[in-house]
Amino acid sequence: MTDFGFPASELPAFVATDTTGTESLTGRFTSAESALAFVRAGKATVTLVSVKTGVRFTYRATAKDDCIFVGLLNGPDNTSDYKYLGRIARGIFWAGRKSPRPGDISPDAPSARGFDWAWRHLVKGELPESLEIWHEGRCGRCSRKLTVPASIASGFGPECAGRM
Numbered sequence: 001m002t003d004f005g006f007p008a009s010e011l012p013a014f015v016a017t018d019t020t021g022t023e024s025l026t027g028r029f030t031s032a033e034s035a036l037a038f039v040r041a042g043k044a045t046v047t048l049v050s051v052k053t054g055v056r057f058t059y060r061a062t063a064k065d066d067c068i069f070v071g072l073l074n075g076p077d078n079t080s081d082y083k084y085l086g087r088i089a090r091g092i093f094w095a096g097r098k099s100p101r102p103g104d105i106s107p108d109a110p111s112a113r114g115f116d117w118a119w120r121h122l123v124k125g126e127l128p129e130s131l132e133i134w135h136e137g138r139c140g141r142c143s144r145k146l147t148v149p150a151s152i153a154s155g156f157g158p159e160c161a162g163r164m
């Protein structure tokens, strides 16, 4: 993890291994703008970490029509095990469904409150010091695996980066 041709400070990535034993290079966003662009890109998987408590949640943000639907990872497979958490419409995160269903994640759950809190800061252009935001080694726009250092740093593959 040393020789990417980048100063280490510009590439805050580490190797994560998922349950299938597949390695991916995750990356940490260093600005609110880059994190926002990623979550809004269409097919983003993003992890929020509380620096204070170490609590982490992984979300999937999927753009559809004028909304971004937000799911919470709640199983071992980070490509399929997501549960509906809420949606982002006109820049605002709305936890829960319009018509709640049994077993839904409560808008008061730490995962919902955590996303809401982070989102409120990000849209104001703030990346709180107590919050880390990571991508999971996949492009935010197309979800394909990221392989080159510039992509790990930005969260977008070369093709998608050119279309943003």
Ligand SMILES: [Zn+2]
Binding pocket: 139, 140, 141, 142, 143, 144, 156, 157, 159, 160, 161
């Ligand atoms: Zn892509």
